[in-house]
Amino acid sequence: MMNKHWQLGLSFTNHHIRLVVFDGHKIVSVSTADLPKPFSQMRAGDPQELAAVLKDLRAKNKTIDGHRDVVVSLGDEEVFTRILTLPPLNGRELLATAPHELESDLPLKADEMYVDMYELRRLPDGQREYMAFAVNRQLVHWLVEGLQAAKFRPRAIETVSLSLGRLQQGNPKPYLTVDVGSDYASMAVFSNDLMHVNTSVAMHDEAWSKLVNEPAPTITLEELTTQYNRLFSELTDNIQATVRYFQNRSDTHEVASVFISGSGAHVPHLDILLNKDLALPVRINKPSITTEVTIDTSYLPAIGAALHGRH
């Protein structure tokens, strides 16, 4: 059940920050701002740089007014996800144990990460499988300081994949979300309102990055197929591996549909290309809630973040 509390959703790409204002019923406004330098560089610097961008956003978007609560959707490349198998533990024990379980597999020490998790399933031997999320503490501190300096109140930080999966919440059949950006593509499989798998793949291709950042890119299906064959081969291979991984773990469920988003989703024929390779219905992801403004796919992570905790 949704409440009437206003909540803002914030998402980052490497060059932009996007803000969505949700009044508890509908999307009231969307804003975007250019980052003064790539996010990967900014996040290691002074939080006041972030605060300056956010203050500018607040000044330009009058609908924000005095509303402060914000949920941040971080790119999947910033958040590590792992499936952990652990004995039954209470919440406090889990959060104390998980960083030590994760540090052997991540480029972070236990005391350098913030962790959250949820239970995926119970195994026959009594153990539990958890989907664990870890993020660099330094990044979180930078975000929190920047948000607070701009008079925002951080309510949650999550991943883009969870934000995007939330837009199809309640879908009775398993579905795959694919967020295609200029540098990365991330994908996740959702079933029973739980994200079961989350992977990402680099999309490092100068031409692709240029194409994606065009306001209205034009390209034929044949050009798309031939010019970006290597890129899409890696993408579709990764998607198929992700789907297989899920279906191997699920006895009865198969992925029924694919929802694409991200700045790459507006590249013409991408849906057709993926449909052809994956043999699954492919659609542009979109929120089921009302919007008062025109939105493009680049705002979807921020919209999903704005809906955090509202179901």
Added chain:
Amino acid sequence: MADINLLPPRFKRIDALDARLTHVYLWLGIALFGLGMVIGTAWYSTYSLNQQSARLSQQITDKIAAAQFDELSGQVRSLASLAEEYQRVFARNRVWEELFTYLEQTIPGDTTVEAVTSTADKTGYLVTVTGTSADRRSIGLFRENLLSYKSQPSQPERVSQVVIESITADASTGRQQFSLKLSFDLNPKTESK
């Protein structure tokens, strides 16, 4: 959707505190409402009881007052009869005083009164005056004087009738013993004479 939150624990604690406070406020509200209901009910019960008590008290007071009124009425009636009696006694004494004064004033010089007795009824007295006199003429004069007795000069005469009951000569003293009967009216009317 299973939500996660990668904010530092202190932020989550604030969120959890907010959530708990929401429940605290909710329960506090319910408790206050309940308390209000209890107090309201108690107050209304007391008020209602007071009202009923007041009504009952009023009814009892009314009944007591009515009973007291009846009793007082009886007492007043009793007092009225006592007053009447007192008035009679008082009037009789006054009359007697007047009568004796009058007898002293009107008795002839050679006549003495030895006894005055009376019997009373509602309208007046029957007074018997006995004495001795030197002769019959003095007794007749005494009778005439008594007949003209008035309390005040403007009032009607009180003695409506004087009858010489007997005159007997006393050989040893040579005097005439007499007995007069007076009808003494308590409420004389002008035309009653």
